[in-house]
Amino acid sequence: MNKILYILLIFIPISIAAHVLGWGSEVIFITAGLGIIPLAAFMGIATEEIAVVVGPNLGGLLNATFGNATELIIALVALKSGLVEVVKATITGSVIGNLLLVMGFAMLLGGFRYKEQEFQPTAARLNASSMNLAVIALLIPTAVEYTSSGVGESTIQTLSVAVAIILIIVYGLTLVFSMKTHAYLYDVGVADLESEGEEEQEKPNLLLWVGVLLVVTLLVAVESEFLVDSLEEATESLGLSALFTGVILLPIIGNAAEHATAITVAMKNKMDLSVSVAMGSSLQIALFVAPVLVIAGWIIGQPMDLNFNPFELVAVAVSVLIANSISSDGQSNWLEGGLLLATYLVLGFAFFFHPVVEGLG
Template identity: 40%
Template sequence: MTSTDTTPLLGNGADGRSRRLSYKERIVGIFSIPEGQPGWIQSYRYFLLGSWSNVLLVFVPLSFISHNLNWDAGLRFSFSFIAIMPLAKLLGDATDQLSLKLGQTLSGLLNASFGNAVEIIVAIAALLQDELRVVQTSLLGSILSNLLLVLGCSFLAGGLMHDQNRFRTTAAQTSASLMTLACITLVIPAAYFMSQTIGEGGGLDPTKADQPGAIEERCKSGLLIISRGTSILLLLVYVAYLVFQLKTHARLFDEDGDDTEDCEDGQGLPRRHHSQDDVEEPEMAPITAGIALLLVTLVTSFAADYLVASIEETTERYNIPKPFIGLILLPLVSNAAEHVTSVWMAMKNKMEMTIGICVGSSIQISAFVIPLLVIIGWITGHDLTLFFATFETIVLFVSVLLVNLLVQDGKSNYMEGLMLIALYCVVALSCELPYVHPSRLPCAD
């Protein structure tokens, strides 16, 4: 009896031996439907009935109705907020089904990319409505959620299931270093602002919106130049990172790339061999998964637009700090699918995938999404900058610092997960206080 190799990374060469498929062959393979592939009816049945969270899809039409009938702002916000939760899960499901044919590295990249689809949609909707503070806080909140909450829960779950989890040090440190670079690019505009304001007669009071005058105009002009130039450089660095990850040094990010990798303690990281039982069979045909992905993204864009439109009135009527909504609430909803996937991968001891989802998603937001939105704002006449509030900049810096310290040894355990979760809880507690974030800062808009 002959067996069929179901591993998507391998094919048969002319000599009958297995060979590794190229990325082009993997992507082209998405559009081929082999025998036994699930039909479109079975695919959509799995897609719509495969999770109990899909019950919350009833809030999608409620979000549309409440917005068009101009119901109370709290209802409009709540309905749109809850509607995004199952939509984020569906985005994750469709992405996961597509990623089964792409291999681990591309799977992590695809999960990170479409896992950030909700954040990107919400940010673009807020940018076009000139809600620049919502753009900044929602994206920063997504970075913090991935680095602290999602990665912390993954380390905690993986540590409870296994005494110690190990991952490739070089790949993790490269990702963490790029995350540090992106963090520094947010610190520099804040340093520039402080140097300009403190140097003029003792500085400005950030709680007074009518004080800045000519100094604010000069500061804002300088911040725009710094932000736009930095954004272009970050986009170039991110493209280089993709080439590094997918082409030139793909073996560092692939769980099955090399037999061993030397760690700092001199011990080798053994290659993991997966049996056929570990190979997950797709429940959706690739084409139907792609169509579902596009449709859910479209519906999510409308729900996100309604959500952003109700934020201003909701914060005023119910006295909810706007930064708390951006930093905590929105990322909890939009990162739900990534959270589940990352924790599940950590429990299965697939830490390369976990690091790729959590840190990779944060890198994508900080080095690609935020710079891209600055450029889009430049084109559309919305002056979005890389200058964040001082509190937010410090929080991001210490979060990146803690993650760097924890991943540098290539090992994780449940105690490290608890550290990350504890820091996230401190940040959430701080964001609940209205006086921490003034509603308006000079040059922040």
């Protein structure tokens, strides 16, 4: 895996050259996307190494904050460029991708090696309840828009900011719950994570990894600029709608390293950690990243609300429903993984053939 990451680093200078020399939007889009994948991986590695030094509480908060930093950076760049509908599609795609694609592959490949794999059902059910709240919160502004006449954009924007603040508070409460008051429910996953880190390095150099994190974050911002600037023209020439790109491609690019981690640990029979990565990432997108984007859009004058395309909400609700159903018993097998992947493929084809709507150019 490390060799692949190092090989993919070559796309960073290639994307810079493509941007400077004007090699075309398709080349810039593809090379920037490939360049972000190893950067996201190194961001995750740096965060984990720093967490080992600063201790479990601060380290857990650091991991929670930087868990979806790559996606947040890409979304903020897109928001700054006025691609609000693409940002919304990316939020949808991230939730769907983590619950169906990541957890699906983890259960499928882990299930091929081990007949039955077990994980903490109580934590899974708590995550499921939090995801249900997130779906309701994302649904409400759209429901208000579609069931009322004469509701202005400013009203929906204000409602979205209020909902965003509530979701961020809930996210904070989930962190307190998982790291403080009920940390024992998550002990298995944390122990697995620590053992994974100990295998690689006993005493990390704090200054080195802080430097790596800063450099990588800067490079992610640069590559995200290239990716977003070339997105509309590139997707049009490649025959892809911006909706499909936002829901399917961008989340895979931003989350590729995290996906690989969840699948790798599942194949080592550490399904607790794998489910924690997949469901935890979805929760962070819904309860933290989406609200932060709403508030950021309000601050910078790019109105970003939670009034989603109804089909996107249907896709998220379907994903949460089947993921919660499969994870509720605390056991998994290869067939359940296959069911999650089949659902993802069905939704993927639906988004591919979904007609382009206004604002998704």
